[in-house]
Amino acid sequence: MLKxxxxxxxxxxxxxxxxxxxxxxxxxxxxFYLFLHIFVTNRLAAGPEAFxxxxxxxxxxxxxxxxxxxxxxxxxxxxxxxxxxxxxxxxASKYQKLLFWIAFVLFLALWIPAAWKFFL
Amino acid sequence: xxxxxxxxxxxxxxxxxxxxxxxxxxLFVFLIAHFVIMHFTGSGEVTYQAxxxxxxxxxxxxxxxxxxxxxxxxxxxxxxxxxxxxxxxxGLRLFFYSLILTMGIILLVVGTVTIFxxxx
Numbered sequence: 155m156l157k158x159x160x161x162x163x164x165x166x167x168x169x170x171x172x173x174x175x176x177x178x179x180x181x182x183x184x185x186f187y188l189f190l191h192i193f194v195t196n197r198l199a200a201g202p203e204a205f206x207x208x209x210x211x212x213x214x215x216x217x218x219x220x221x222x223x224x225x226x227x228x229x230x231x232x233x234x235x236x237x238x239x240x241x242x243x244x245x246a247s248k249y250q251k252l253l254f255w256i257a258f259v260l261f262l263a264l265w266i267p268a269a270w271k272f273f274l
Numbered sequence: 275x276x277x278x279x280x281x282x283x284x285x286x287x288x289x290x291x292x293x294x295x296x297x298x299x300x301l302f303v304f305l306i307a308h309f310v311i312m313h314f315t316g317s318g319e320v321t322y323q324a325x326x327x328x329x330x331x332x333x334x335x336x337x338x339x340x341x342x343x344x345x346x347x348x349x350x351x352x353x354x355x356x357x358x359x360x361x362x363x364x365g366l367r368l369f370f371y372s373l374i375l376t377m378g379i380i381l382l383v384v385g386t387v388t389i390f391x392x393x394x
Contacts, residue, residue, distance in 0.1 A: 185350065192388070198325065198388050202323065232305070236298075243295065268314075
């Protein structure tokens with residue numbers, strides 16, 4: 155019987171479990187976004203006027219907020235992904251907790267200050 | 275028979291595990307650069323006039339094409355891993371696998387059309 159890992163994570167209860175859950179949720183959000191993104195950017199093929207009109211329609215405060223959120227999801231998934239590559243390829247499993255906190259600090263440090271670019 | 279089948283499946287899993295990490299490294303660099311260029315450099319406004327000069331260069335086209343292929347592979351492979359974790363029926367897995375493959379082909383075509391719509 156296959157137990158859903160979501161409810162039965164194979165990790166012991168430490169930050170690695172949270173990293174696993176956030177990495178998975180973030181990944182799902184990103185593939186959903188990529189679907190939309192590929193179709194929206196295809197407006198380039200319709201020419202300058204059509205593309206600029208679409209981009210203008212997608213630059214309301216709500217979309218700006220979502221873009222800032224997207225940047226956060228990207229950063230967390232990216233830095234935690236490097237942590238996973240280091241664990242798998244560089245034998246860093248001994249340091250996985252430390253690496254999680256390094257990834258988490260880098261994510262916050264690049265995400266929070268980026269807000270000014272989207273809201274000002 | 276059963277043994278060789280299991281072996282093939284194991285090897286296939288190992289390859290997708292490996293490719294997931296290789297594409298991750300390319301995406302780490304290119305996706306972060308992509309987001310920074312689009313949102314943190316220039317006016318922050320996405321227009322055809324801002325995008326076209328880059329996309330008319332053959333080098334950017336090549337980099338973006340690889341970006342598209344790797345992002346789709348990484349995202350859809352990740353989605354497949356998630357779906358495999360929560361489904362055990364053969365029929366349902368086949369359905370999801372076909373859906374992912376179909377979406378992958380459609381998105382690859384749409385994205386490629388976008389990249390080549392901006393003339394050199």
